Amino acid sequence: MDHVLIVDDDAAIRSLLTRYLEEHDYRVTTAADGREMRRALASATPDLIVLDLMLPGEDGLTLYRSLNPKARIPVIMLTALDEAADRVMGLELGADDYVPKPFEPRELLARIKSVLRRARRLPPNLAPEAVRHYRFAGWRVDVVARELVGPTDVVISLSGSELRLLKGFLDHPRKVLSREQLATLAYGKDISPLDRGVDVLVSRLRQHLGDDARKSMLVKTVRYEGYRLDADVEAVD
Numbered sequence: 001m002d003h004v005l006i007v008d009d010d011a012a013i014r015s016l017l018t019r020y021l022e023e024h025d026y027r028v029t030t031a032a033d034g035r036e037m038r039r040a041l042a043s044a045t046p047d048l049i050v051l052d053l054m055l056p057g058e059d060g061l062t063l064y065r066s067l068n069p070k071a072r073i074p075v076i077m078l079t080a081l082d083e084a085a086d087r088v089m090g091l092e093l094g095a096d097d098y099v100p101k102p103f104e105p106r107e108l109l110a111r112i113k114s115v116l117r118r119a120r121r122l123p124p125n126l127a128p129e130a131v132r133h134y135r136f137a138g139w140r141v142d143v144v145a146r147e148l149v150g151p152t153d154v155v156i157s158l159s160g161s162e163l164r165l166l167k168g169f170l171d172h173p174r175k176v177l178s179r180e181q182l183a184t185l186a187y188g189k190d191i192s193p194l195d196r197g198v199d200v201l202v203s204r205l206r207q208h209l210g211d212d213a214r215k216s217m218l219v220k221t222v223r224y225e226g227y228r229l230d231a232d233v234e235a236v237d
Contacts, residue, residue: 001025001026001027002026002027002047002048002116003026003027003028003029003044003045003046003047003048004021004026004027004028004029004046004047004048004049004050004112005028005029005030005031005037005040005041005046005048005049005050006018006028006029006030006031006049006050007030007031007032007033007034007036007037007049007050007051007052007055007060007063008030008032008050008052008055008078009032009033009052009054009055009056010052011032013052014030014032016105017030017050017105017108018030020105020106020109021105021109021112024109026112029043029044029046033055033056033057033058034055034057034058034062034063034066035057037049037063038066045073046073047073047074047116048073048074048075048076048112048115048116048119049067049073049074049075049076050075050076050078050108050112051063051064051075051076051077051078051095052077052078053077053078053079053080054080060077060078064077064095072119074096074115074116074118074119075095075096076095076096076097076098076099076108076111076112076115077095077097077098077099078098078099078100078101078103079098079099079100079101080100080101096115096118096119097111097114097115099111118184131143131171131235131236132144132236133235133236134167134170134233134234134235134236135233135234135236136170136173136229136231136232136233136234137218137231137232138150138151139151139209141166141167141170143163143167146158146159146160146163148166148208148209150210156208158208161186161201162186162201162204162205162208164185164186165182165185165186165198165201165202165205166205167185168181168182168185168186169219169227169229170229170233170235172229173229173230173231173232173233174228174229174230174231175228176222176225176226176227176228177226177227177228178225178226179198179199179226179227181226182198182201182202182226182227183197183198186198186201202219202227205219206218206219217230218230218231
């Protein structure tokens with residue numbers, strides 16, 4: 001039975017979601033604020049957290065940042081319709097999905113099922129390490145600053161999806177990652193067989209690295225399988 005932690009200061013929402021999810025065979029724990037969330041996490045690690053952005057005291061983004069990255073708990077954020085900036089920031093930080101308020105419980109249930117399915121698609125060896133700095137092939141990466149620094153100290157700013165894709169390669173050097181796995185790492189979503197988003201993202205990353213796709217030395221195409229970073233990687237911290 002999957003365990004969902006709901007963090008929302010609205011008692012009615014907590015009660016409604018608890019009843020609805022329990023009817024669909026989920027175990028549910030609730031918290032009204034950050035203090036109660038930490039208490040719940042100290043007692044048991046949930047399979048997924050539903051986290052409201054607008055909370056008294058510490059807001060949802062602050063609480064999301066406080067989560068242990070090694071625990072790799074999927075997070076769905078609840079947002080008001082006018083919180084686009086916070087929603088984007090949450091997704092850039094790595095949240096798995098968001099649901100705008102007001103919402104139907106069945107929509108949230110569908111999102112929960114989808115996020116859990118994606119999270120379990122990655123095998124255990126793809127769990128990323130909590131590292132801020134990397135070095136590889138003369139390049140340096142600052143995960144927090146989202147910067148790629150070249151051998152000549154040229155600084156390249158990375159988008160959130162570019163950083164997540166690169167970090168996926170850096171956490172698993174010399175391993176072939178499928179397009180589906182890379183989509184989960186970069187976008188946190190499923191892709192269709194015709195979706196070329198991962199290929200476009202790999203192309204952009206190669207351009208940043210000065211890596212010619214026709215004779216790639218770093219991000220290599222493995223035919224019918226995916227892509228592989230052909231470099232030794234040093235995790236600095």
